[in-house]
Amino acid sequence: MLPDRSKRYVGLDGEAPRLQLVTYGQMVIITLMMALLLFAIFPRKALVEKLYEMEVLDAITLAYIDNLARTDPDNADLAILLARTQGERLDLVQLRQRIGHIVASEDVRQRNEARLLMLRAIERTAEPDPAKAESLRDESKRMVADASSDPITDKLSGAFAAAAFRLGMTDTGDALLRRLGVVDTVAVLETYARDALAERRYTLAAEYYLLARRQASDRGQARRLFQEGIGVYLADSQFAPALRAMDQHLGDLKSDPATLRFAIRTSLAAGAPRRAAGYAQMLVFSPDTATVRKAP
Template sequence: MLPDRSKRYAGIDEEPPRLKLVNHWQLLLAAILMVGLLRAIFPQKALVEELYGREKLDELTLSYIENLHRTQPNNADLTILLARAQQEQLDLTALERLLNPILQSGRDDARQRSEARLLLLRSYERTLASSLPGPDRATWERRLTGFLRESSEDEILPQLAGEFAAEAFNLGLTNLGLRFLRRISQQDPSTALADHAHAELAQGHHALAAEYFMLARHQTEDRDLARAYFRRGVSALMAASRFQQAMELVDRNLGDLADDRDTLNFLTRTALAAGEPGRAARYAQQLVFSEKPATGAAQ
């Protein structure tokens, strides 16, 4: 015996109409509830913010980021987190392919572009730290120089600018390094700049430390501190036997300390140590004719 539904449509050749289990608005409501539930279980924004503070990701978190990135390939934060996790495995070309859309889109904020550029900078550093033949090294250094010049035109965050400055100084690009450091000096007080200088000096980055000291020297309004920072900056280069650089640093930053007796005493001795007796004689002559007394003890 056929069920009632079958009897009802037994004489109809066409396919019988299907029963409507749910309405369209019910499906939409279920989808919205599901999305809300997933967001509650996996709070993507909060997670991304937390992961930015981690240096390394565990396998489970990395797998989650990879899956999210597949569904949202244009999400800059996910791209940066993925690139950061895989930077040791990816060569520079692959990393550029992954991160260049962030740099070229114009939609992403300064933090995202700065993070992307920092990852590329570190990839350049790893490449140059490897054993490269002379011609290849020269090619990579030219590429890095171009990258640094391009980055200097972007809004590199002050807290990240120090790494770009360090690489510029390593390549002998003093003016470019100073351009990055000015981002830092705009927000940091002189004491913080001096702390940066000491940290770089501890790592053997004498040129960068010297420039940090000079930024601190110009930032402070205390003449005794200005004198001390100036001397530390020059001494940082002298300690590394970079005598010519030290004298160039003096010429660029002496400023209103040109009539300071303690500073002139220091410069006379320093110029002699740098093998420039003529310069030393000039400072000694200025010292003789300087009438302005020292404002504090030599530091």
């Protein structure tokens, strides 16, 4: 014997009719309401600012941005965010194609985020032609100089200051640091580095530590900050940048035995035994090492 519900349609041919819960018009209204709600909760500017603060985007967020970029290929913010997450996978030519035009954007934030990405790409480029290498260096200097005349954020000021010092633009680097408006620059830069680490912005964190190392008041502090900065690169498996940074920021620590031993270990961990041998030679002939050997 059939239950009551089954008896209703026992005499009907074909599929039993289904209850219509929502009409098409109602569905359109609901969709529009949800879109408006999401727009109200996550306004575009706030969302972009949040994404800019993140060095690493999770797979879902990255897929979302990638889809948005496909539908809005002229969106500079999306192009910058995608280029930044792809990091060293993009060479200089590819990066120019994607964000080269944004360097001339009327938006201060966009053009300086693009400049920073271009600077890092140029640093990664091993140009064998001396003339072309010098041209790239001049381009980097122009971008840093242009950024220094823009009203950029404190964190961008720190990043461009680091680039300025790497390019030998000491006056520009000092001017960018003075924008921070603090007496204890080292402490502030360390705070920025820790904040960047908390946001998983490893490259920026390393740059802040190494910039603080330049401002250190004594050798012990300089050694600690140097090792912190290089250590951040290593923790993120950025071995090539770690090796480049060691060469660029060793400075007066080249006679410090503890720093040279750290450089040897780092070079070996990064798969660069020849570089490790070079640091070992520096260690052997270091005046401080010789003094220790002569001590009774």
